[in-house]
Amino acid sequence: MVTSASLYVACLACAAVAPACASETRGDDTATSLERAEAASAAAMASCGDLDGERPNDGSVWPSNASKLVARDEGGGFVGPYSPPGSDCVLSEATYTLMVGTRILASAQCEAAGAGAPLHLRFTTRTISSEELCRVSHAMRGLILSDRAVCGADKPFLSVAVSTFARTTTTYRDEVNSCQTGNDPYVRNIDAVFEVLQALAMTPSQ
Numbered sequence: 001m002v003t004s005a006s007l008y009v010a011c012l013a014c015a016a017v018a019p020a021c022a023s024e025t026r027g028d029d030t031a032t033s034l035e036r037a038e039a040a041s042a043a044a045m046a047s048c049g050d051l052d053g054e055r056p057n058d059g060s061v062w063p064s065n066a067s068k069l070v071a072r073d074e075g076g077g078f079v080g081p082y083s084p085p086g087s088d089c090v091l092s093e094a095t096y097t098l099m100v101g102t103r104i105l106a107s108a109q110c111e112a113a114g115a116g117a118p119l120h121l122r123f124t125t126r127t128i129s130s131e132e133l134c135r136v137s138h139a140m141r142g143l144i145l146s147d148r149a150v151c152g153a154d155k156p157f158l159s160v161a162v163s164t165f166a167r168t169t170t171t172y173r174d175e176v177n178s179c180q181t182g183n184d185p186y187v188r189n190i191d192a193v194f195e196v197l198q199a200l201a202m203t204p205s206q
Contacts, residue, residue, distance in 0.1 A: 038165040040101035041067055048134035061172060061187060062140035065164045069098040071197055074157040086118035092156045096197040098136060103128050107201035124201050132200050139196045143172065143187040151179035158190050
């Protein structure tokens with residue numbers, strides 16, 4: 001399902017890489033743009049290092065050539081009452097898009113102005129710091145591929161889509177919903193990624 005949140009972050013993602021997209025048919029210019037973007041992303045990732053006791057990054061979920069992260073909370077689960085009349089999103093719905101090389105984070109979060117008020121998407125865009133990027137990276141490195149047969153109905157549907165400069169995109173879904181959400185690979189610890197992204201989206205730019 002294409003939502004307003006998805007369309008917004010897709011537009012931002014396109015704008016963030018516009019130089020490379022616009023020059024896609026211009027031969028060497030395209031290669032140079034993409035190489036610079038990839039180098040910037042690699043440098044940003046390399047600067048994070050390892051946390052004490054952190055699981056080594058085997059690249060299975062968060063590879064070193066990651067260019068973009070899209071984290072989606074589709075709502076659902078036992079998160080509260082149904083959306084009031086006049087709402088254009090569902091409770092807990094959110095989309096976060098991070099362009100790794102530029103550190104641009106865009107978000108669309110479903111919120112209400114007050115108790116009983118209609119729910120509407122609140123859009124934000126900011127450039128996060130290198131330290132904040134590392135917080136996202138460490139959370140992503142905490143994801144573990146799961147083959148456990150888990151079936152829960154009390155959580156929103158959470159997913160993260162990881163794109164690379166090799167023009168691949170892989171979507172990973174919360175293992176809790178493994179009996180309800182198709183054939184994408186599943187991961188543990190996905191909540192930590194959303195906690196970091198939500199906190200960063202709500203942090204005022206310096």
